Amino acid sequence: MQRTIHASILSVLVAFLSLAGSGAAQEAEPTRSIVNITGDLYRAQNNNHYNVFLVTSDGIVMTDPIDREFSLWLKGELARRFSVPVRYVLYSHPDWDHASGGVVFADTAEFVGHENFPAALALPGGNPPLPANAREMDANGNGLIERAEASGNTSDRFTLIDENRDQLLSGAEMIRGAVNDVYPPTTTFSDRHTVTLGGKRVVLIYTGEAHDPASAVIYFPDERTVFGADTLQAKRFPGGLGPNVGAWIEAINTVNELDYDIAATGHAMMGTKADIVALQAYLQDLAVGVAAGVASGNSLQEIQESLTLDEYRDWDRYDTQRRTHIAAVFATLQGNP
Ligand SMILES: [Zn+2]
Structure with missing residues (x-):
């Protein structure tokens, strides 16, 4: 009895491990x-x-x-x-x-x-400095990102960014982006x-x-x-x-x-076209809504609270993008009153 239980636990465990193994392999496979x-x-x-x-x-x-x-x-x-x-x-x-x-x-x-x-696809001229987000990686402060300094997306895409293949990323290369294979x-x-x-x-x-x-x-x-x-x-x-x-x-x-x-x-x-007509309506509602808030003297935070854009609540990324979009329109309006 004991032996049978152990055997069945073992077979379940083996099945689980092989499933887990194939699951991990599938994750690496692109869809x-x-x-x-x-x-x-x-x-x-x-x-x-x-x-x-x-x-x-x-x-x-x-x-x-x-x-x-x-x-x-x-x-x-x-x-x-x-x-x-x-x-x-x-x-x-x-x-x-x-x-x-x-x-x-x-x-x-x-x-x-x-x-x-x-x-x-062209490198920007004038030898620009590293962009702000890249400067954080430049541990030795030489104005270039070495392989060992690169992290995250910059590390993953290093060869696509390194235009002259010198194993160093300059400000110009970072601004141009990961377009070597375009x-x-x-x-x-x-x-x-x-x-x-x-x-x-x-x-x-x-x-x-x-x-x-x-x-x-x-x-x-x-x-x-x-x-x-x-x-x-x-x-x-x-x-x-x-x-x-x-x-x-x-x-x-x-x-x-x-x-x-x-x-x-x-x-x-x-x-469908109706979805893209709705996107057009959203962009207009967003622009008009923020402009009305600014005209009433409301702060960005107040507009982000009041301009709920409920008609678009079911859309993907409502929770993350609505406030960001309001802030973007607000900044544009502040820059061009
Ligand atoms: Zn794009």
Whole structure:
């Protein structure tokens, strides 16, 4: 009896340990998927990042390559499923976490980005000092981050930041960011750029300075779908509202002037045009609400207490972003009374 109990405990323990082992292994594996949106348009996932691609008889038009590992995986999946090469990579913006890895498709693809895109890959001139958050890492105070000094994201992304590969991060390299693996656009545009392939049209549309000076959305008119990375959010508060809420309102206005049904986002859930109309309403309610509070002589704290924006309470990140957004609009209004 005793022996049987021990044996069964042991077998449970072994089962638990092997489960725990496989669980840990799975955690390291990225979550990747490909789902059909409509027609020949698909959405691909790499953990918290997404792109879309359109399959035509003459090849594939895809948006942000996201990163090198994902692009290698996606290239294999596309070859296996569709047997046509990627002909175009269309960039939403140059941020490293959306725009890296495109070199994987450079043998067959043209790369299109906004005319402000290349500047994001260039080192800023004038030998700027380390940004404030990087100065904390500079233990020996020589104005550079050595490998041993780097911590957190700077350590993880060291090789993507180190532009000249000298194992030292300068102020200019820190300001430029982790863009070493971003393949530069081979074609740039100012307002709109249309790509045609296999009888299909895809249009890049510049949305102004919101989130990034090179922000664009990618419009698939026949599929009635628009793709945007950090600017398009469905039932979710944007991460930040840089450079100002006015630029955001203009950007979302530009998107909603398009005739579309589906909002394919670069993060989290996809949505519909109604979700992006609601985002536009939120930005306006936020701007008007803060302006009214300022006009009444209220402090930031008072506005953060009273401007509850209850209509948007169900959205993802309400708890963390509402106050931050109010503070951002408040600061803008203080700077431009
Ligand atoms: Zn971004």
